């Protein structure tokens with residue numbers, strides 16, 4: 368009964384909202400792509416905070432800091448997101464559960480539209496498992512991630528956020544505008560493509576004798592294989608025993624766009640902010656586990672938890688979220 372009522376109201380609202388939803392989607396997309404380009408910052412990082420904002424608003428995952436930050440960032444629009452998503456929101460409130468979007472798929476059944484929701488949850492669960500044994504938390508390619516400003520803040524972990532200069536500067540400005548306390552976080556400007564990127568982390572107070580969680584979420588796919596391997600090697604060489612790197616590694620078919628024609632269609636948009644997809648591992652024909660293992664082993668890393676997204680689907684695995692032990 369509740370579902371029928373929710374569906375009826377959803378259909379009515381969706382019809383009424385069509386013009387508003389189009390305006391909302393165009394406005395949000397304009398901010399993400401054009402304004403990010405103008406500011407010289409990552410637009411893909413906006414994709415993530417928009418997803419986290421959506422999860423928060425729909426009640427799938429608490430992220431107060433993401434809600435506050437998204438509300439003030441100049442390169443996204445929470446009003447635009449509301450206009451695009453309000454009928455789905457109304458449905459979820461009446462039915463008591465989300466439907467179509469945003470949704471968290473069952474493990475192995477993830478599709479592209481589940482990317483941010485499922486991936487975020489898998490990273491959360493890896494961090495949750497290891498956080499009590501760690502002393503430092505290094506967010507590599509932090510974008511507009513807000514883990515450092517929510518529950519994890521209470522963990523007592525020494526926190527570092529690493530990113531390219533322009534994106535990090537913008538984030539810091541707007542964290543302040545949003546009234547979010549950042550005094551417990553050390554910000555370090557970094558470029559993983561430069562050989563000496565780790566020096567600035569050390570100079571900022573990183574302690575190589577302390578167990579550390581390195582969070583590398585949504586970054587490897589934008590780097591070349593050499594930069595990915597060098598980064599892993601550098602972390603391993605400078606991390607205490609018991610440290611982990613939580614990373615997502617994409618299938619080759621995903622980064623080339625062969626996995627889904629919609630991926631190919633969005634690739635020119637990624638070129639606008641110079642965020643072309645690059646590194647991927649061969650994961651076709653069920654060889655995903657073997658492929659990940661031989662990659663990790665070749666860098667002297669062992670595998671802890673791993674989440675192969677899409678392994679139960681017809682198209683197979685398109686990304687893995689993995690805990691790499693140093």
Ligand SMILES: C[S@@+](CC[C@H](N)C(=O)[O-])C[C@H]1O[C@@H](n2cnc3c(N)ncnc32)[C@H](O)[C@@H]1O
Pocket residue numbers: 409411412415416507508509510511512529530531534557558559560583584585586589590
């Ligand atoms: C898709 S965003 C992910 C942001 C964040 N990890 C999250 O999950 O919300 C990719 C981030 O990686 C950063 N990035 C990309 N290439 C980088 C590089 N060579 N050095 C440092 N950061 C880089 C971008 O600036 C951007 O913030």
